[in-house]
Amino acid sequence: MQCNNKVVVTLNNVGMEFIVPNEKIDSLKEYFIRRMHGGIDKQRFLALDGIDLCINRGDKFGIIGPNGAGKSTLLKVISGVMKPTRGTVEVKGKIAPLLELGAGFETEFTGAENIYLNAAILGKKKEFIDQIFDEIVAYSELEDFINIPVKNYSSGMRAKLGFAIASKIDPEILVLDEVLGVGDLRFRKKSYDTMKGMIADKKTVILCTHSLESIRELTTRAIWMEEGRIVREGPSTEIAEAYEAAMQGKRRGRKHDKRFVTRRKNG
């Protein structure tokens, strides 16, 4: 892939290997019992395998692939939530996710307090939040409820508030894990339009999805992933077409994932 001088995200031979115990051991008691009974079964799982990638400033970059292809892991590696076990990741500029809305809500607190907390979690300073506070409240359509605790909000209201915060904080690189439909029908349309607006902007957007429609409509470049590798990359229309054809071609039964390597560790 050609990296030019406007590159903002560079991945170099990135690999992510998980060690998955066959049974989850998360207490000292279990750990010692297992040790005494000889060994803990572990499997290694390569979620990402040799990923090379450049994303340039202003790219609308799509990631498509079947379940378990490693799309979400790739996003986590890019946004710094996970450190890859191999290779390097370089990111210029601030990344903000718009994944699973309202993660940082403190339900005992009011909506207003939560706006500050949530925006700060997304890396914003007080002065900036002061400036966009009114905009967020107006966009969320929760003016009458902004001073009551979030625990009294309906789930739709929480989602609205979360989306309003995420969409107004204006990150340099926006990471979207599936295009989300939140709130009632009208708000859903509004949020979809906002998202399209953000994407139409000069901003860099990385979108990960199952939906061919979103890839075609919202992105310009894309990669197609399968079993932790990049199968193909190029203009998104081309990728969407190839992916669609391939998916229709192989309606295969699920075979064993080659990335699992069993090993028994005696301790």
Next chain:
Amino acid sequence: MNAIKRQVEVFMDHKYLFYLLTMRDVKKKYKNSYLGILWSLLSPLLDMIILSIVFSSLLSRNVDNYPVYLLTGRLLFQFYTSGSTIAMQSIVAAAPLIRKIYIPKYILVLSKLCSNYIFFLISLIDLGLIMLVTGHNITWNILWGIPYMILIFIFTVGIGMALSAFAVYFRDTEHIYKVFTNALYFASAIIYPPEIVPQKYQFMLQFNPVFHFLQGFRRVTYYGLAPDTTNLLLCLAISLVSLILGVTYFKKKQDGFILYL
């Protein structure tokens, strides 16, 4: 050098978040409670009254002004246990956040410790109050209590960081630690003077790091004496070792948290 500069930059970027997280815990504690901040004052006092009734006649030959003796030990100890316990749970509790977005993880631990330290500072009002009410002899040496308060904070940061990382991998750490702190309470000479412990059991006090902080603090506050240099240096050494080990362990483990949360 560059790494340190980057660390400082990252912290400055999250300074406001750090402040908000700390204040969140402070606010949360006093929300939904009529007495609010008074609870932080009331609970050590009630505890003190009960223990004084039970023990002061028993120990009247060894300790005069038992309530002050008790508080000078208990308040510091309370900060250590509640601080390290809440710090231990901080990473696991923030799992939904850590799974989604990058934030420097030590901020989660440190904000818990800071909010707890604020509760501790508030509870010191009790000590001042009881000292005045009982007409305790207060000297300028009481100001030497401040270095001890700083040192026990550093000590607790180290322990809290290590425990928070450990608890990610072993969730039952919490229960084991609770038993441990219970035992520690009785091995720290809080409710009794250390002299009444028989010689052959004195090592239990000496090997308990928290005991040395309490002794030093008590010497300058309760007894109003100048600090014992050996003790002060020992506390400095203990807290630095704790900090270095805790931070090193945390740094080594933090990239793996996400796989276990």
